[in-house]
Structures are given as structure tokens and as C-alpha cells.
Amino acid sequence: MTIKKLAQVLATVTFGATASLAAANCDPGETVVKLSHVTGGTTHPKVVASNNFAERVNKELNGKMCVEVYPSSTLFGDSKELEALLLGDVQLLAPSLSKFGSYTEKFGVFDLPFIFKDIDAAIRFTQSKEGMGLLNEMEDVGFVGLGYWMSGMKYFSANKPLIEPTDAKGLKFRVQTSDVAKAMIKAMGASPQPMAFSEVYGALQTGVVDGQENTWSNIYTKKFFEVQDSVTETNHQLLAYLFMTSREFLDSLDDDVREQFIAIANDVTLQANLEVKEKEANNRQNILNGGGVINVLNAAQREKWVNAMKPVWKQFEKAIGKDLINAAAGS
16 A cells, blocks of 8 residues: 555544545555444444554555445445355444344343443453353354454433333334343333334434434434433443454465454454543533433432343343353453
């Protein structure tokens, strides 16, 4: 990659543009690597981590590898990206950990409500023997996990204030395609509505769904707070992404390139997770600055949410594995 072309790539990263790092920026002979994700904006942890990874690879593997980033579902959306990875149409993804139910039920541990006290506990679990083992859980399918990118804890929003779980009764909530998430919504007496991330704002705006659950960064960058009455600081569930590739692509790399590629992925993952709490706090304040309303629960109110959702653990204990659940809960 020439200095001029590298400068163009770095400029795109710096300003957080939502356009891809176009193929024209890659020189002949370089391995072109497409990194596709569904998130937009400039401050979201996934956007920052993706762009940082591209910047590092394009600088340090100059002449050998060139990463193009395709955000905001511009290349593949939620429903197609995993298939595209197996077909070789894309080489890197960062889907939510809730997306793997059709491949393994083990990742459902991350969706269990109130299993992690906070983001630090979640990070400790991903660095444990059990958490690291899950990176290779889908290797027989052809998927390889490179690391976990934390996004933050989740909070409920709706078209009415949610102070107690019974306030959600009869409402329709957008969820990801996770059986655990669906069971959690049902435990509130509400109706789960699986839906692609790109469709959520319109569905909230038009009343197709009444509420959703997400991190501060997603709620802010996708402007969900603008079409909801308020957000309740439940801190009930983790949202994290599996930074992943395919076994076929990884095995196609020369040994030295593969080693450097994995080392960069590890560094970027570590840095991203160190910074996520600050980004979440900033976007929480951005919601307030933008006129959004946040409901803060006291200890007794939060306990009602915990008690309402705790039966979900037992429901999925056999599928996920009791030992794995205990390891996550004890992090």
C-alpha cells in the first residue's frame, strides 16, 4: 500500500466515515480482507474497534494484507453475514453473541439476565478457561473466534416508563434471534419480536414494537431514545460481539502473516475492552443531552427485575450447561 493510499485509509478511520475502505485503497498482491458489521455512527465501540483493527493491519501488514470495513449493513445484514463468511464473501465479522443459537446453545450463557454484575465481571469470564474455550465452540461449522468485543450492559426502553417488570406486561419488545432473550421477555409478561437491528428505529417509530433493549451506545447512535418515552437503567444483560473469521480464511494465510494478524486482533480487543466503560458513560450522557429520559432504579425495584427473570436460568441450564453458567455467574 502506497503512503498516499495509506493516508486515505487513516483519514477514513480518523473521521469515522460510514463508507467502506474501498478496494481502490488496496494494492495489487495484497490479500483483501472484508470486515462487515451492522453498526453505524462514529462513537460506537464496535465501530471504533473495527476501524482501529483496519488501521493497524493496513499499516503493519502493508503490502501483504489490506482490510476494508463495511459498516451499517452496507455489505451484509444480520441475516446473511454468517452465511457470507462461510462462503468466503467476507472474511471478518463482529456479530452479537446472541446470533449463534442455530450453531450452538453454549453462547446463550451471555444472554442470561443478571448473570454478570457489571462489564468487568463479563470481561473476566471471557478471559477465563471457559470463556476462551467458547472461541472454538463452532470450529466444526467453520467459524473461529478471535476475541470478544464488549459493547456494554443492556437497558430497556419503551413507549411508557418501565419501573417494575409488570410495567412491561402486554408490550411488544424487539429482541435478537436468541431463545434466551425471548424467554426473558416472556418472563416479563411481554411479547418478544425478533427483528434485524437495522429495522428497529422504524419499528419503534411506527409502533410495530413498543420497546427494545440495548446498550447506551446503541440507544444513542441509532437514536432509539428519540422514539421512546424513556430508558430504564436495568443493567440486566450483556451485549458483546464475537470478533470472528473462518477457519478456511485463517488457514489460507502464511504462517508469519497469520501470527501477526492474530496478534493485532488480540491487541485491538484488549484496548477496545479497556475503553468501553468510558464510551458507554459518554453515550449515556449524550442521551440526556439529547433530551432523553433515563429511569434510575433503587435497590428494591431492581430486585423485582432480578426475581422476575431468574427462572430463565433454570429453563436453559441443560442446554447451556450448569458448569458454564456457574463459571459465568462466579466471574
